[in-house]
Structures are given as C-alpha cells and as structure tokens.
Amino acid sequence: MILLLLSGCGALNGKPAGEELNLVLAGMDGSDAVSFEGAAALLIGGQPVSESALYYGGKIEDHNKVSLYSLLPDKPGMTKAAAQEGLNKLEKSRSATPAYYTRLEKKDGEWQIQSAASPESGAGNPLAALNPLRQLEELEHLEKQVTEETGSGRGSKVLRIQLSPGEARRQLKAELEQEMQAIRPEAGKAQDTAGRRTEVAAAMNTLWVQKENELQQKLAEAEITSVYFLKVDNKRNLPKRLTWTRTVSYPASADPAEVETYVTKVDFYGYH
Template sequence: MRTINIRRMMILSGVLLLCPILNTGCARINDKPAAEVLHLVLAGMAGSDGVSFEGASSLLLDGNPSPEAELYYGGTVSDHNKVSLYTLLPDGGIPQTAAQAGENKLKSGSAATPAYYTKLEKKNGEWTLLQKDSAAPPDNPLPALNPLRQLEDLENLEIEVSEEASAARGTKVLRIELSEPEAGRQLAAELEGQMEAIRPDKSSSELKESGKRADALQLLWEQKNKELQQKLKEVSVQTVYYLKVDTKRNLPKRLTCTRRVNDPGDRGTVAGGAEEIYLTEVNFYGYR
C-alpha cells in the first residue's frame, strides 16, 4: 500500500508541475490585459486583406428616436486600405439611385431612404474619396461611418480599456471609454468637418453670378459656425465603444459606439438639460 501511495504522489506532483506549463500556453491567447488585446486586434485587422460589413446608426433626442437620422449601411474592405460603403434599406435591400429614392417618396407621400455610395482610400495616412460625385449631397454621412477609420482612431485617442465579464465562448468584449476631453475633441472635429463640407463655394459659377446671394450665404454660414463653436464649449460628451473580438483569430466581430451629449443650458425634456444619444453598430464577416 505504501508503494501505491508514493506512486500516486509522484503522479499528482507531475500533474501539478505540468499545469503552469499548459496554462502558460492558454495565457498567450486568453489572459492578456484588455489594452494589449485591443492592440493585437487592431494589428490583425490592419493585416487582413479584406472583409465585408453591415451596420446602422441612429439618434435619440431626449430619449425619443429621430427617424430621419436612421441609416443602414453596408460595404467591403479590399487591398487593406480601400473601403466601399453604400446605404441599405431597413430590410437589407439596396436603394439603387438617389433619383429612385426621390421618385418613391413622391409616389408614397412618405420619407424615402436616401441612397448614398462612397469609395474611400487611405493615402499618406489620410482617408480620401476615390471619386467625386456631383450628385452626392455635401452632408453624405457614409465617410464618417468608415469602420476602418473608427478602429484606427482607437489607437490614437485617450482611452480606458477594460474587459466585460460576460462574453460568449470564443469571444471577448472590450469596453473602450474615451476621456471626457477626448470625447469632446472627437465630436468637435466631426462637426467642424461637416460644417466645412457645407461652406459656400464662392468659386462656383452660380454664386459668381449673384454676389449678394454669395455674401448672404457666407454670412449665414459664419453665424451658424459661431453658434456651433459656442455650443461645443457648453456641452459635456461621454463616448463608449464596445468591441466584440473573435479570440481564435484576434479579429473584430462587432463594434458599437454610444455617444451621449448633454447641454446643461438647454432644459429640453430631461432633468438637468437636453440629451442627444448617437448610436452606431457595425458587424464584420467574411474575412479574406
């Protein structure tokens, strides 16, 4: 009996010695700090040849949905740095042209989903349009929804990264919160870019023919831009991302963002001030 006990002890000791070795192998994948996981995932995305994606964005004003701000979109990434985006209908259909959307609106008497299509390419570290569509409105929302740019921004922003406890098997969910000053700077950059996109072009032939109209439009733009700058000084901004990660391949599966903007100077219908909540979600599939 004594011999058997010694053997059992030797076997048990061997198992205990092997456990740290086995666990070390697992730790290389699953036990890294959240910030390091984020870095690995972003690097994996940059190294991917291509991927398809679908997403949506929406806006809540004091808790009430704003239907005119809802947008469904899809697209593809190719050659690492080329992105195509297009709008989708809520049922997954694709509006063919802006003219068709307008025709449907006239026939039905209700709002039709506007059709947008955008191609972007990263050149010299900047995302630029591959084509200029004279029919596209200056407030085309798709360039701002470029999922590669959204992921890249996470490496350059002031953020705090943590891991959510309840994630499905084979996945991790990272919570990524911007510091309040960084969230404010991000919002300001986006809104200032949108304002610049609608700035009157005095060189256009239409405005050249009407000097007074050009001056009036410029004055109106300057007034609205001044109001924007003042609002940006007053609001508080909180921005949180959630990134769902495929731990087997270290690649993104879903990225969501919630941005809360509170204006204490505008009472709205919420105690303490008006609130806007901007929501975006994009799902990745079909990596190549």
C-alpha cells in the first residue's frame, strides 16, 4: 500500500485510482447534457471574505457548450453541509450576490466566451473561470497524485486528487498572468492628438509593471497546495460533486492573515 501511495495511485476496485479518474472523465464526455450548481469563495487567515462569495448554476450541453449564471444566496438546495472546514465557513458567509451570466463554447481546443453580462458596477465577470467542464478536463493532464478517500457514502466513491507542488505553482501562475494581461494598459488607446503617449498613460503602464513585479515576487515566495475531491456515482461512474481547495501560504511569515485559501464546490445532476 505504501508503494502504491508513493507511486501516485491507490488501488480502487481492482483498478489504480488514476485509471478510475480517467474512466469517470470519459463518462462525463459521453453525457449529452448535465446541470450543475456551485459556490466559490476566498478565505484569508481562515476567515471568509464575504464579498468574494459567489453562488452559481448552469448547464453543459453538446459536450462543448456551457452556460453559467449567478444564484441568490438563499437558493434552495444550496444549504447542504460541506465536509471540509473551508466549505462550512463558505456556507455561513453568504451575502448579496451581483447578477452575472456567461455562455462559453469550446472551439479549436479553447474555451471562448460567446456572450456575457456583468453588473452595471463594471466588475469583471468571474464565471468563465468557474467552468466545471474545463476544471474536469484539466484534471486529466495535470501532474498529480490520485488516491481513494475512505468513508465515502453508500453508492459512491471519492477520489482525492492532489497536484504536485510544481504543477500547483504553474497552474496559479498561468491564471494570474492571464488576469494581469487582461488589465494591462493598451498602448494604442494611450496616445494624445500628437500621437505621443500621455503622462497618464505612462503612469498607468509604470504602475502595471510595478504590480506585475510585486506579483511575481510574491509568487516566488509562496508555498502552494492544490487539492481536489471528486465524488463519483458508483452505478453510472459519473461525477456527483467536485470540490477544490487551493492554499497559498508564505513560510517566511508567521502572520496567519498571510494564508489565502480559495475554495470551490460544484454539484452535478440531471445527466442525460
């Protein structure tokens, strides 16, 4: 058993856990449509940041189309007790949620936004990053260790998927770089009538470069862990729930407020 765990896959019903994961992901690919409801939040120092909580629902259709929309905090069915402490805190931190909508489609191997709506406040639409089908697809290719959790409910099994430290860092770095590029000042829009960059545009770009350097420095100092739990329906071999916890800490700091934990969960139902 020790050798199996060290090799990255525990035995599960006679199959390596990694192989079981691949079978579940293949079963998901074979479903024409499925509905889902989920939640996401950020915890700092173990305490939920109320404004970060987001509750959403949606549907996957034709294997490559996903629609997502935000849900009100008191949505029926969104009060299920969570197994992990972070999820329990997430459930207790519900606050008013702005309205969002996003429709995505996978084309040429990339997920593209087909339409989206955000609050009039101008805040960015966060739903594209919560696409559960993309999250499941990524699990197939990430460097990871897959084992079975004990004590899962009757008729189901739970796979624990932990990314290697290097993979967890690469994953977060790619996400942060994408977000930074999205807010980078555009040189073409930062010119005055004489075609020269304005002082405001130059200051904006200087600030962006400064924040980018600070971000890279923080990332270099951080210790990152990324763990998924995939609950699977034994009978149909299909996902029932996916939870994900990413923790970012700084070993050189003794301040608990420096520990950031991002938690998501999504429940799947109505397969056909």
